[in-house]
Amino acid sequence: MHVLIDAGALCVETMIEKGVSAPDVLFLTHPHFDHVSDLDRLANSRMRGIMVQRGARDFEEKEEEECLFRPLTVIGTDDCLNHPLDGVRTRFGYLEGLVRWMPIPGYDLWHSVQGLDGPDDFAGAEYPFHLEFKALPVRHSKHAPGSCLFIFRFRSDELRDRSGEQGKGSLLFRNVVISGDLKSMEDWVIKSPDLRDPACMVLDSNTIKASGKYHASFEENKALIRRWCSGDEEVLVLLNHLSGFGDYRDGNYDHVPDDEDWKAAVEEFVPPPMVTVRIAEDGACFAPPQFD
Ligand SMILES: [Zn+2]
Numbered sequence: 001m002h003v004l005i006d007a008g009a010l011c012v013e014t015m016i017e018k019g020v021s022a023p024d025v026l027f028l029t030h031p032h033f034d035h036v037s038d039l040d041r042l043a044n045s046r047m048r049g050i051m052v053q054r055g056a057r058d059f060e061e062k063e064e065e066e067c068l069f070r071p072l073t074v075i076g077t078d079d080c081l082n083h084p085l086d087g088v089r090t091r092f093g094y095l096e097g098l099v100r101w102m103p104i105p106g107y108d109l110w111h112s113v114q115g116l117d118g119p120d121d122f123a124g125a126e127y128p129f130h131l132e133f134k135a136l137p138v139r140h141s142k143h144a145p146g147s148c149l150f151i152f153r154f155r156s157d158e159l160r161d162r163s164g165e166q167g168k169g170s171l172l173f174r175n176v177v178i179s180g181d182l183k184s185m186e187d188w189v190i191k192s193p194d195l196r197d198p199a200c201m202v203l204d205s206n207t208i209k210a211s212g213k214y215h216a217s218f219e220e221n222k223a224l225i226r227r228w229c230s231g232d233e234e235v236l237v238l239l240n241h242l243s244g245f246g247d248y249r250d251g252n253y254d255h256v257p258d259d260e261d262w263k264a265a266v267e268e269f270v271p272p273p274m275v276t277v278r279i280a281e282d283g284a285c286f287a288p289p290q291f292d
């Protein structure tokens, strides 16, 4: 199963360049343009890709057509998708049919991708994992209603089969946390046990030191890393959304920090034991130890 988080511009090119298959499910953290601007091209290119890949031209049998051309499932909070002014659906509603909008029914509840009135089977493919997720609200910008972070967890099919009940298999892997854009979180969110010692977490780190209005800095994220990582488990922390402009504006640097500056900042930080912090480079492949 290919799960994509957010669809900002160049994601289609990057996936083609890297030979990554079209996603089955798209999760949206919030409706800002830099996170959704490629949604139209993604939905169209994906359908075109499916047609070419399957050599399908024959639309005669309705059932088969539905199975072959399963729309892209787009999952986001209700406000992220449906907000009357800023919701993604407000701008991309015309993609209905190429995508299937799936608002998340509530925060802090585990949902199963397979069980959310969704892609119960992915036409012919075999997936070894049962994917579950939950959304927790984050503070970002007033023009990004419904901003959230996602926590994913995976259950093994094998165990699920043995228990004989869907979704009741033993937990096999630790959580994966994807922050989306965030400035801060309410206290109850920060305290969520689901954020403790994940296998991997991706954090929005817009600046190195400068405290911005809408995004967390690496400095602020250090506090989160120390809080969430006990030091008893291996955790891979990836920093993304790097800009650094605020560091230049605030005089922390006499230039906008470049790759070397970011690298130096990461190297200076001493995280808790067993925690690795890295910059998420474009197109790079990362695997937490337990996924190797
Ligand atoms: Zn944003």
Ligand SMILES: [Zn+2]
Pocket: 032, 034, 035, 181, 241
């Ligand atoms: Zn952003």
